[in-house]
Amino acid sequence: MIAQIGQKAPNLGVSKWVQGMPTNFDQEKDHIVLVEVFQVNCPGCFLYGIPEAINIYQKYHSEGVTVLGIATAFEDFDKNTVENLELLAKTGETIGETKKALSQYGRAVDGSKIPYKIPFPLGMDLLTKETGxxxxxxxxxxxxxxxxxxxxxxxxxxxxxxxxxxxxxxxxEYSAYTFDTFSLRGTPSTILVDRKGILRDVSFGQTGHIEQMIQELLNE
Incomplete structure (x- = not known):
């Protein structure tokens, strides 16, 4: 099933939750849900996408906005793994291009760690080996x-x-369930679902409109 704006959002495909309690759209009734989809080996995700999601969490979590992080993989399958996601969640340690970029921009702590704590649940997209x-x-x-x-x-x-x-x-090499179901074009991407479980927005990159959409949904 391919997700469509204005229709009920299909559940995320998650192979493992590495931080926080397992959840999904059908368990977040009466909550607005923002999903930040990223790759572990994605500099832009850690310089822009995840910090924006953390800002949303800090501002609106108490008002009924749930923020979730889903790590996916559509490339670099040797780096975008659940093991590297677990390493990130437990220690803040980054790898590959993310590590290089954080260091280059002076954002790394101890040479390789993210300079912030991710406060919301983190899960790994459901990857399936392609048969050809x-x-x-x-x-x-x-x-x-x-x-x-x-x-x-x-x-x-x-x-x-x-x-x-x-x-x-x-x-x-693999298909990623959430990435494919929501027809994502890359990372970072966001998925926004309203209190009734209806998919309201899917965006790629740094768009700057997510907070305004959340404010509008809170007022509905």
Missing amino acids: VVSNEKVTDFIKSQLPDFDSQPEDYKSQIIQRVKDYFKSK
């Missing part, structure tokens, strides 16, 4: 989530897009 077989339904769902007007495009263009998406899926 890609169904037409999976290809179509992915394309339509990215290009809503796909059906109206010229046939030659549609054929090219279909082949590119098939090649993309075949090149992936």
Whole structure:
């Protein structure tokens, strides 16, 4: 099932919660839920995405806003692992490009640790080893989530897009359930669900509009 804005949000796929109590959208009734989706080996996630999520948590947690962190993997599968997420949660230790960037920007503590404590639950996306077989339904769902007007495009263009998406899926070592279900385009990304469990927003990168949307949802 591919998530759609304005519809009930499907539950997150989590293989393991490494910090905090296990939870999901269907367990957060009457709460607004913000999910920060990141990769352990993602400098922008730790310089911008996660600090923004921490700010939201600190400002609105007492008003009924739940913030969750989901570590995913769509690349660098040797680094974006549950073991490295556990290391981060327990010690603040970073790895790879994240470690380099924090050090470069003078943000690292003791040379490699994040300069803040992540106060909300952290879980690992549900990764499934790819078999190399890609169904037409999976290809179509992915394309339509990215290009809503796909059906109206010229046939030659549609054929090219279909082949590119098939090649993309075949090149992936793993599929990440949450990343794929919410048609995310990269990390950091945010998923915002209202008190009724309806998906209200999915965003990629640093957009700056999430806090305003949360304020509006609190006033509904």
